[in-house]
Amino acid sequence: MNIETITLLTVFVPIIGSFTIPLASLISKPVRSAWAVVLGAATALLPLFLLPTAFAGGETILRKEFILGLDFILIIDPLAIFMSIVSSFVGFLIIIYSLGYIHHEENQNEYYLLVVLFIGSMMGLVYSGNLIFIYLFWEIIAVCCWRLIGFYRLKDFVRKADKAFLVTFFGAAVMLLGFIQIYGSTNSFDLTMMRGTVIPGTAVLLILFGMFSKSATVPLHTWLPDAGVAPTTVTALLHAAVLVKIGIYAYARIFLYTFQLPGDWPNIIPILAVISSLVAAAAATVENNFKRILAYSTVSQIGYIFLGFSLANEAGISGSLLFILMHGLAKAGLFLCAGIVIHATHKQDVREMGGLIKTMPITAIAFLFCAFSVIGIPPFGGFFSKFLVIMGTVQAGHVWLAAVALFTAVLTMFYLFKVFSQVFLGEAKVAAPEKTKSMVFVVALLAFLSLVAGIFVSFPAKLAEVATAHIGWWLK
Amino acid sequence: MNNTWFLYMAFAAGLLFVGLYCLLTMKNVIKLFIGIEVISKGVSLALLATGFVKKNTLLAQSLVITFIVVEVSLVATALAIIINIYRHTKSLDIRKLTKLKG
Amino acid sequence: MTPQTLLWPILLPALAAVICFLIPRNMKLLREGIALLASVAVLYLGFALFSVKNLEFRLPWMGNGINFELRLYHFSSFILLGLSGFLFLITLYSTVKMKNDPRVGEYYAYVFLSAALANGAVLADNFVPLVFFWEGLLLTLYGLITIGGKSSNRTAVKAFLISGFCDFCMILGIAILWSITGTLTISQISVQPEGLAVTAFIMMMIGAIGKAGAMPFHTWIPDAAIDAPVTFMAFLPAAFEKLLGIYLLARITLDLFKLEKGSSLSLVLMIIGAATIVFAVMMALIQKDFKRLLSYHAVSQVGYMILGIGTAIPIGIAGGIFHMINHAMYKCGLFLSAGSVEHRTGTTELKKLGGLSKDMPLTAFGFSVCALAISGVWPLNGFVSKEMIFHGALETGYPVFAIAAWVGAIFTFASFLKAGHSVFFGPRTKEVPPVKESPAPVFIPILILAFLCITFGVFNKLPLVNFIQPILEGHVEAGENIDFTAHALSLFNPVAGISILCLLIALCLHFTGWKRGDKKAYLASEPVHKFPVIKQIYDLAEARVFDLYEQGIVFLRCFSLVLFKGIDRPIDFFFEKIVTKTGSAFSGVLQKAHTGHYANYLAWCLGGLLAVAALINLLIK
């Protein structure tokens, strides 16, 4: 198989495959679940074959011409490969975890369909080299999310799903206007053709709006905590691995890889990112709902990633790339731990939990590991990414922003420990053992990977370095 | 020539006005429909007068005839609806026909 | 020796940590054996590397100038040796003390992991590995404190947060330094502390002194003294963290930045040092718990080191570094002897203890030596290093710092008189039944440390010439005297005189207090405690008003609440309420217009016609 075939398969196997899941369920439910796992595994495996290409640092472009410049273009470069490996892998783990988690729920067909479609669309988005196709996959993902958030069908849940969909759609629509403005001045949607173009400030504003809404950055973030009503698997998928990274990825693809930012934008975006990070961390400190805390924490960490990319220097970019990986692993781990806890205790409020380390030690340790990674404690992976981002910030001359970002890190430390103490330590208020093996396994694996990714950081760091060199081609 | 046209058109406009006035102020549905008929007269007058003035009477005439046929069809349908409405509401008041709103 | 050897001090303890963690719970002997073996091996490595002195190991790591660089030279080899020595002693001690702890496997794992990380931090010649190892210690810090039991988590979190804060400051400092110099390799950096570099210096300094436990980053240490196992106290706060913190501080002031004598930065350091000395020792004086008293001293003594290094005068710096190693020894010894007492009696409250010198003579001896050393009694090592610091402080031209140091010396001795008097001497108490001397693995480390205290004091040339002087070589201007052994033990100079006077004052204070307090030694500090004004300050301090951590937590909570209520909720309110309400308001008004009246609709149409006609008329040119 050549590179193009692999990439096309990566994108279309899950997308088309997802629609066969309901068909598979006609045979039997286990077959359906197994088929979903197979699809997830295929999606996770396929991009791994692209790794050699990624390390080589080249890019391959695949193009199918359509009218009006709406060509279907795939860019296969280190950035895309990096992102696709991270997303598909976490997605795959989440499918495995789902086997246990939604075992007793209704609408499983829809669930698996949407999850696999979600992952597939993510692959599509990651490789897309045309603004409109980025938007296209972006919206497919939004639809999947909307259904998944409202998965339990309760009235309020569905309302929150609608809120999430509306806010992200609003942002995306505004972003589309930005894309079209670019089209208006360049007559092209093709990212590969427009590299190095300086785009107008309004377009930047419009596009940023979309990215912020999708990546849940202040002030368009409140849908994300509300989206916590979804099944935990979904929130993990949404918050940790895939969804919120879309906006960031698009930032890298659009503003780093392709266009140049005009005027003061390179100085404004870091400030926005840091404010977002700080406000969300503060909110996480105040919140008491387990999943909402983690969701706010996600918003906060996303701020870091934005910060890194917006600095437009090597340390920042490769820091953010690593951050995507590390945060994906660790935050997915945290959410899935929360999932195990909530699944077992049927409670969401951390004040009502306690002492669970006795009955679910693996979950507790995994939670702690992932928390360390999110905080940025070596040797966990999160340390390197956060460190690089801070380095980049200072290098770009924003010492104050770096200080605020570090203050945010202190807040992160504070609330994560608060949660850990409240949930796992202290008096046991509810006894709830770890039940499902597949869930615990996934959580432990994620925690372990967070650690391994830190200890053997040089491998992902190399990839991030290649990717940075590739997208930051304008950095001498 | 223009004077003739002016004459006819002015009267056609007058008819249209009368019809519209009826539609705007009257309450009885049949009366309303009579208003519509008045408007139709204005329209057919305008059509024919234009043809007449432009020495195109034959064509205009055929248009007017077709228009009259349309009118008949329309009247038949409308009156059928009115009768049905009357059967339902036992009233011909247009103000009672405000169930659909918002 | 190949450069790869430098990986051994890191990998070996790490491996030992993993093995200790994995050994099943009931195979105690095996675990202890392996632990001892490993610590001996590390100690051997320490000696071996100390004899090598110069070795570099470089490996590309993450790009961007971030390489895995280790460098062994005289300073780091000296610290490395110290670290491995303490590791061995603590391990030996732990074989008895931690025998019955349910989480002993974890304990050894954390200890060896700490050793690995500390070794790494000392050897690192690149900021990234440095921070990696340095901040990694937070993990073991957290883990070790939680071993202490139920209530320890709060303290563990506190320790974690404070240290984490300091480490983040250091990261910021490093980042600034990087942006100034463009390199991360420590040995290549040397900048003048001007402009942004001042910020970098202060940030890195916070990292270093935070690790060492200076004020105001010390408050977790007294708490940990209560909650955490005593071996932990001897291991991390007393020995490892002091060594690391002061090592880094010395590196910062000597290598990375050219700290000028009398510069404002030097002044800052000295103020921090002096404040730490005085306030911590005042707190130590009134403590009623043996371990807690020791822990405050652990803080107070850091002040001396910082003061010494902050003088930016060779003798002061040398004194600071010497004090660091001395302090590690006697404070470790003190904690271990406290542990020994606790091991046998089950308590460390001064009130309950008394007259143990008969039952536990070896422990009492060890304690006494260490206590005298810490108090700076001639001819023990504490005396030597403190004298050097006094000299240094005086030479800066700010005698106030020397005075502060002397005040510290007074109360140090007074509090140790109180502690020793109430625990080992004086009458027996009823609470504690007769006890035996602790087993050999417990008292041997104490005795070794006591012995070292004496050795380093009497034969102070040995450490000063072999360890300290090489560090300063190349950092002082040519021709300046770096032979500090000259008046090391000399009693006949004004400085030494004042020091001895201080000790006498302390003795007087103790006896006055002892007499006043019904001849109960643990009440000996009460006169000072009850002194007007000072009493109020003490009360406030006991209520943790001066604990920046507590205030910081309150601040964090309030700050978060303000941001949450001030930014997050209003945004949500906007989406949830304002947008929806506006939407339905618009919708409602428009719906109201659709009354269902035919005339109404017709009027719209006609109006629309007129509007369209007018608009077209207007737009036609």
Add this chain to the structure above:
Amino acid sequence: MIFLFIGLPLVVAALLPLIGKISKRVLPDLLANAVFLLLLVLAVTAGRQVISEGPVLKQLNWLGEPVGITVAVDGFSLFMLMAISLLTLCVSLYSIDYMERYGAKANYYALLLMMAAGMNGLVLVTDLFNVYLFLEVAAIASYALVAYGLEHDELEASFKYLMLSVIASAAILISIAVLFGMTGSLGFTAVAAGLRSLDAKFVVGFCAALFIMGFGLKAALIPFHAWLPDAHPSAPAPISAILSGLLIKVSGVYALTRILFNVFGLTPALSQVLMYLGAVSIVVAAFLALGQKDMKRLLAYSSISQVGYVVLGIGIGTPLGIAGGLFHLFNHALAKGLLFLNSGSVQHATGTRNLEEMGGLAKRMPVTAATSLIGSLSIVGVPPLSGFWSKLIIIMALVQAKEWPLALVAILASVLTLWYYLLMQRKAFFGKLDEKWKNVKEAPFWMTASTVILALLSIGVGLFFSAFIKSWIQPASDVLARGIHLALGSWGI
């Protein structure tokens, strides 16, 4: 062959009442569906060949002599014919099951066929007065069909619809009279030629205003829209689908565009007015839809809003804008037809149209729920469904034309659109199943089948938008582009 589009439905409609005497259900079903299927096949296959060499003008011969029946087929008309045949086919398939409970199927199909004949005729004629005539054919059939249920609501809606439509017709006729007076003829080409040789800016403006009012009322542009939210919900579901999906577009948008572009030639002033009307319709109707509790009324307001998009797109007057508008017209026909059919299925199953009373029907009616989701998202403009591409092209055209505020309006209104469609989805399908509807069943076969066809088409057109635009939209918009003196095919890359 082209005459079949008018003749066949007319003849079959005339015969149906007689056939209805023989067979009440089966034959009318069969016959009507066969007619629509045949027309669809004709439009898609043969029709393409007919115009392969450009527009065709055909005059009918009677006994070897040409008579005054002339039809013209060009890309635009053929596109409309295809759309009409497609949707009427789906609707008549749907009616097989749905109209059972209304009775008098033969009569129903006759009216449906008349409406189709009227629309086909309207699309094919070459003469202003014939436009009016066929408009009325379709309209009269639609009055009866709206009132087909014969309940109070239906009658009231139908009556208002009729009374307002008549005003529209009057406006159209007066405008025709003026044009007739100026040029002495009624044929599109003749009138266009005549106008070009005269300096008649203001009169053309006046006539255009009358046409805009007249056809705008048919197309339900705000402020001429008031009849639509009454009439469309009241009609039986398949008829609502046709009215919203086709009639307002054929008798409103098509006629207006045909005349403004190919007779008058679009001037900047007209273009502006159309854009403003479109934009106002989009926004106002979207807000109105937001407050609706009645599922079909919501859909009806949404139709107004979407027709606003179509008019906005066409009104830009650039080839790209026209293409976008026409594409949206088609997509909206598919999706709105689909949604009205869905609402019919829901009403069929639960007996209510009130959204507040529904809830969680997806559980019991999965196909209906899924297809309605696709329809909603397509209208909202969520990729990759067809509605997205058309909205995208419209907005691209707006941006290219430097109409920034309108582009913003178009974008933001699609958020509003999403909002009310989410409300509809949430209240009707997505959510916990209401106890009341425990025993609800999925709609019968033909109803489900036709919705599935429409949903698949929405997806298919979205996926193969490029091919579809090239083969159907581009010829159609070229026809209109000629009306604004732009070179053929200049809009595409």
Add this chain to the structure above:
Amino acid sequence: MIWQILLLSGVVLFSILAILSKDLIKSAISLALASLFLGILFFQMNAPYAGVFEISVVAGLITVLFMLTIALTKAEGDVRESKLARLIFPLVFVAFILIDVLVMKGLLQKVPALPETSESGAFGDVLWKQRTFDLIGQLAIILAGVFSVLALFRKRNKDE
């Protein structure tokens, strides 16, 4: 000219009567009379066929339909019309006529026109050769009307 003005005035007057009279029967009859005048006017304008149609169909058939409807809805179908509308009608009408007379002339003068081409031939030829489509349209319209009426007066059998 005078004749024409008189006829036109008659049409308008009877139209006004039709909308203002209180009794629906009178309204219908006034409408028929207006149609009659219009038909005569059509004769005057050389459009005899249109005149015949106007008189027979509009004045005749439609009036009959109106009468029928009025009869069918007689029972209590009286609707109080607003008096105000009736009272101010003359005022408004006069105002409109004034504007009409003033504006219409200006408007019509702005209408340019192509030179007239005098047409020749019989009416039948015109209808057959040029407006054949209208015939089909008429057919369709009548069919549509018939079907509509059938649909509206069908027996509603709910069980079906």
